[in-house]
Amino acid sequence: AFVFPTYGEGFGLTLFEALATGLPAIWTDWSAPHDYLPAGQTFGYPLTYTLVDTAVGRMAQADHDALVQAMLRVKEEYATGKAQRKARRAARHVRNSFSWERTAALLIDNIRKSFASA
Numbered sequence: 001a002f003v004f005p006t007y008g009e010g011f012g013l014t015l016f017e018a019l020a021t022g023l024p025a026i027w028t029d030w031s032a033p034h035d036y037l038p039a040g041q042t043f044g045y046p047l048t049y050t051l052v053d054t055a056v057g058r059m060a061q062a063d064h065d066a067l068v069q070a071m072l073r074v075k076e077e078y079a080t081g082k083a084q085r086k087a088r089r090a091a092r093h094v095r096n097s098f099s100w101e102r103t104a105a106l107l108i109d110n111i112r113k114s115f116a117s118a
Contacts, residue, residue, distance in 0.1 A: 001026060001074045001083070005047060005062035007054075009033065016098055019043065022091040024083040026070045030060035036098070043090035045070040 002018035004027040009015070012032045018025050027033050029046035037043050047067055049060035077083035 001045075001071070003067075003071065004028070004033075005067055006031075007059040007061065012036075016094050019087070019090040020094040020098075022084075022087045024074050024078075024087040025090065026067065026074065028060050028062045037090075037093070042086050043093060044086055045074060 002015070002023050002025040004012070004015045004018070004025060006012070006015075006028050008030065009032045012027070015025060015027050015033055016036075024044060026045040026047060028049050030049050030051075033046070037046070047062040047070060049062050051058050052061050074083050077086075
């Protein structure tokens, strides 16, 4: 499994790369991953967190007990195939929603809209 108990992410590219490969993943459910992985979908193992003030702003500290429990759950769910099913759903979501081609098309569309409204 890919374990990503980050304090905060601008996007979380390494998480999305792991998800795209079909690897079960554990991540802090805050910042970009929270925005891009729809609530209620079973794409993996999101972690609860506590917001903490740091020198660079508010960050999310993953719940350590939840991290241990998620790691144990991945191990248990490998035996039943549930971890792999979650990982396949996540891989489809990432590949369908986040590609360089799709990003380029959205950027071009937004540029065109900006010029049309100018």
